Amino acid sequence: MISHDCVRLNGKVSKIARQQTGAGDVLEISRTTSVTARPGGVRILYDDPDLLVVHKPAGLLTVATAHEHERTAYAHLREHLRTRNPRTKLFIVHRLDKFASGLLVFAKSESVKMKLQDLFKQHDIERKYYAIVEGQVKNDRGTITSRLAEDRGGRMRSTHDSQGKHAVTHYRVLGRFSTLTSLEVTLETGRKNQIRVHLSEMGHPIVGDLAYGSTLNPLDRLGLHAFLLGFRHPTRGTPLLHSTGPPPEFRRYIPKSS
Numbered sequence: 001m002i003s004h005d006c007v008r009l010n011g012k013v014s015k016i017a018r019q020q021t022g023a024g025d026v027l028e029i030s031r032t033t034s035v036t037a038r039p040g041g042v043r044i045l046y047d048d049p050d051l052l053v054v055h056k057p058a059g060l061l062t063v064a065t066a067h068e069h070e071r072t073a074y075a076h077l078r079e080h081l082r083t084r085n086p087r088t089k090l091f092i093v094h095r096l097d098k099f100a101s102g103l104l105v106f107a108k109s110e111s112v113k114m115k116l117q118d119l120f121k122q123h124d125i126e127r128k129y130y131a132i133v134e135g136q137v138k139n140d141r142g143t144i145t146s147r148l149a150e151d152r153g154g155r156m157r158s159t160h161d162s163q164g165k166h167a168v169t170h171y172r173v174l175g176r177f178s179t180l181t182s183l184e185v186t187l188e189t190g191r192k193n194q195i196r197v198h199l200s201e202m203g204h205p206i207v208g209d210l211a212y213g214s215t216l217n218p219l220d221r222l223g224l225h226a227f228l229l230g231f232r233h234p235t236r237g238t239p240l241l242h243s244t245g246p247p248p249e250f251r252r253y254i255p256k257s258s
Helices: 073-084 110-121 196-200 248-253
Strands: 005-009 027-031 043-047 050-058 101-107 126-134 143-150 154-161 167-175 179-187 224-232 238-243
Touching: 027 043, 043 238, 050 073, 073 101, 110 224, 126 196, 126 248, 143 196, 154 196, 167 196, 179 196, 179 248
Parallel strands: 101 224
Antiparallel strands: 005 027, 043 050, 050 101, 126 179, 126 224, 143 154, 143 167, 167 179, 224 238
């Protein structure tokens, strides 16, 4: 497995069988070859006939918008796959904010897309994020629950309107600093901008998030990274769990034991 690049340590392919690991290290073992291609900066972590799991960098859209069609994770991956097989298709399952980084899953058929989206609707997907927020979060852990709706300006907000979509966010404090707190955030639901809205309304906006009230930007980017994605394979039924270490600019705020 090591000789076929199927083992990763802390997000990097491991070539040394005797390499030692310690507390807090993340070891990933895949049954398929680890693909290191970086189409458009997107790193492919898992690739089989049914789906892709990839790492999206901060600053790249997941899918096209009215103003940008080509510089997206979807467009780069689709082009990359078509160079190998022109008949390969790619389907969007879920999204990450443009300025967030982390893990995404794409489907290679309509049926697999629908099965994966059903897992999301049934909350049978495990998703965890690192968030660096302003201020010192008082409680060591907590849960934020509200209904989210989009206002006329396109921003998501909590509302008492029954038309708002139920949203649940869990958080755990990883570290407290003079003006910042690092959190592990677990999504129970996956609404648009859910984490950004909930943390902002709690009084602790994510750093670098001007749209939701941040005034600090020590990372020179949005302080949100999707580091863990777990689900059952939609056709095989086997569990898949993928994780990445924190981006370099996050590391001073994320304890190795987290």
